[in-house]
Amino acid sequence: xxxxxxxxxxxxxxxxxxxxxxxxxxxxxxxxxxxxxxxxxxxxxxxxxxxxxxxxxxxxxxxxxxxxxxxxxxxxxxxxxxxxxxxxxxxxxxxxxxxxxxxxxxxxxxxxxxxxxxxxxxxxxxxxxxxxxxxxxxxxxxxxxxxxxxxxxxxxxxxxxxxxxxxxxxxxxxxxxxxxxxxxxxxxxxxxxxxxxxxxxxxxxxxxxxxxxxxxxxxxxxxxxxxxxxxxx
Ligand code: SF4
Numbered sequence: 001x002x003x004x005x006x007x008x009x010x011x012x013x014x015x016x017x018x019x020x021x022x023x024x025x026x027x028x029x030x031x032x033x034x035x036x037x038x039x040x041x042x043x044x045x046x047x048x049x050x051x052x053x054x055x056x057x058x059x060x061x062x063x064x065x066x067x068x069x070x071x072x073x074x075x076x077x078x079x080x081x082x083x084x085x086x087x088x089x090x091x092x093x094x095x096x097x098x099x100x101x102x103x104x105x106x107x108x109x110x111x112x113x114x115x116x117x118x119x120x121x122x123x124x125x126x127x128x129x130x131x132x133x134x135x136x137x138x139x140x141x142x143x144x145x146x147x148x149x150x151x152x153x154x155x156x157x158x159x160x161x162x163x164x165x166x167x168x169x170x171x172x173x174x175x176x177x178x179x180x181x182x183x184x185x186x187x188x189x190x191x192x193x194x195x196x197x198x199x200x201x202x203x204x205x206x207x208x209x210x211x212x213x214x215x216x217x218x219x220x221x222x223x224x225x226x227x228x229x230x231x232x233x
Pocket of ligand 1: 117129
């Protein structure tokens with residue numbers, strides 16, 4: 001087993017945040033009516049994508065009936081529909097849909113992760129839970145370091161989680177820390193050159209209101225893919 005697969009296994013067994021452990025397991029027990037015949041994952045959801053990824057997408061946390069149900073990042077919810085459609089459109093995914101962990105989806109040179117690996121109530125982890133989960137993100141970044149050339153942070157939460165984790169993993173983040181904005185781009189040195197991009201989160205609130213359109217998402221992902229040296233489209 002490679003080191004990243006081993007990390008993913010260890011993440012899936014984590015119980016460090018009592019509130020999130022209670023919530024993810026309660027949701028898995030009670031389920032949503034539409035999924036009443038399914039067995040929910042109900043555990044931390046590890047990152048998804050190859051161990052030699054050149055691009056890492058950092059979201060927020062798994063959705064209660066999405067990743068927490070299927071066991072794969074952004075899989076089985078509307079946010080994931082938008083994200084994987086865009087990854088497919090720019091040539092980074094084998095198919096435009098992501099509905100179940102065994103649906104055959106492959107990512108090309110890109111990995112998708114979250115700074116909080118457990119579904120939180122109301123999609124809102126606390127800053128303390130983000131801190132508790134950060135060592136997992138730092139370890140993931142360290143393992144990806146040999147190939148990683150670009151990071152896309154989805155939303156201010158992902159951005160604020162990414163900066164200290166990147167610092168701990170060996171990159172130099174400018175002081176004062178750059179603020180989040182859609183389209184922000186910051187070059188980091190240290191553990192190899194890395195380009196950090198900001199993008200509005202693919203939440204329903206953003207995509208339903210048109211704050212984040214598919215074209216805007218494709219633009220950021222395509223630019224990040226080129227910065228990472230991926231072929232993309
Ligand atoms: S959020 Fe992270 S640190 Fe907290 S229990 Fe889940 S995996 Fe562990």
